Amino acid sequence: GAGVSQSPSNKVTEKGKDVELRCDPISGHTALYWYRQRLGQGLEFLIYFQGNSAPDKSGLPSDRFSAERTGESVSTLTIQRTQQEDSAVYLCASSLGGAANYGYTFGSGTRLTVV
Amino acid sequence: AQTVTQSQPEMSVQEAETVTLSCTYDTSESDYYLFWYKQPPSRQMILVIRQEAYKQQNATENRFSVNFQKAAKSFSLKISDSQLGDAAMYFCAYRSGGGSNYKLTFGKGTLLTVNP
Numbered sequence: 747g748a749g750v751s752q753s754p755s756n757k758v759t760e761k762g763k764d765v766e767l768r769c770d771p772i773s774g775h776t777a778l779y780w781y782r783q784r785l786g787q788g789l790e791f792l793i794y795f796q797g798n799s800a801p802d803k804s805g806l807p808s809d810r811f812s813a814e815r816t817g818e819s820v821s822t823l824t825i826q827r828t829q830q831e832d833s834a835v836y837l838c839a840s841s842l843g844g845a846a847n848y849g850y851t852f853g854s855g856t857r858l859t860v861v
Numbered sequence: 862a863q864t865v866t867q868s869q870p871e872m873s874v875q876e877a878e879t880v881t882l883s884c885t886y887d888t889s890e891s892d893y894y895l896f897w898y899k900q901p902p903s904r905q906m907i908l909v910i911r912q913e914a915y916k917q918q919n920a921t922e923n924r925f926s927v928n929f930q931k932a933a934k935s936f937s938l939k940i941s942d943s944q945l946g947d948a949a950m951y952f953c954a955y956r957s958g959g960g961s962n963y964k965l966t967f968g969k970g971t972l973l974t975v976n977p
Contacts, residue, residue, distance in 0.1 A: 777963060779963070781965075786969065786970075787969055787970075788865070788952055788954075788967030788968050788969045788970055789906075789952070789965070789967045790967075791964045791965070791966075794963055794964070796963070802963075805964075835904060837904070837906065839906075841963075844962070844963035845962065845963075849908060849911070850906075850908070850965065852905050852906040852907075853905065854903055854904045854905045855904040855905070857904070
């Protein structure tokens with residue numbers, strides 16, 4: 747596609763429910779990233795996928811968070827047993843590769859509200 | 862670990878005037894990249910300007926320019942001839958040039974208001 751597409755745009759869920767967020771990267775972009783943006787804060791790194799390599803999950807805040815990506819296509823970020831502190835905007839980005847000279851393209855994010 | 866600090870939570874500027882947003886960072890690396898991103902209400906992060914640390918010349922993109930002071934670890938963004946469309950959150954970000962260089966480390970942002 748022309749850009750990074752994320753769905754849903756907004757999600758309201760009840761505490762304790764599971765949610766799944768989707769990211770469709772730019773075609774041909776081998777690298778994919780998830781970041782979390784809490785209210786009034788900068789972005790926090792969550793996870794990085796590069797092709798078929800093992801992902802870097804070092805930013806995931808707890809074992810309730812997981813992410814999958816098949817090859818170089820769509821990625822899903824799953825949050826189990828959601829808590830109120832999970833409320834944030836979840837941004838996805840993709841790039842041609844992981845090297846620093848490749849710029850990121852961000853999606854418009856999913857705003858998650860846990861009530 | 863690298864840190865990025867934006868000391869101005871909010872700034873305002875009159876349309877057509879110039880404004881400077883501040884950013885400092887802390888790193889022990891010599892090879893890195895610095896970025897300014899703009900986030901309008903649409904939430905999408907848009908790259909405004911990028912600076913490679915090995916380059917002495919300050920980056921410029923039309924009305925946007927940076928003042929990169931490597932020794933002082935300072936990276937400010939100057940917006941000239943401010944326009945209403947420049948109103949947004951601005952984030953300064955750091956990316957290592959080596960090792961785990963795919964991660965961006967962000968500051969907390971500066972909310973820029975442009976007054977007509």
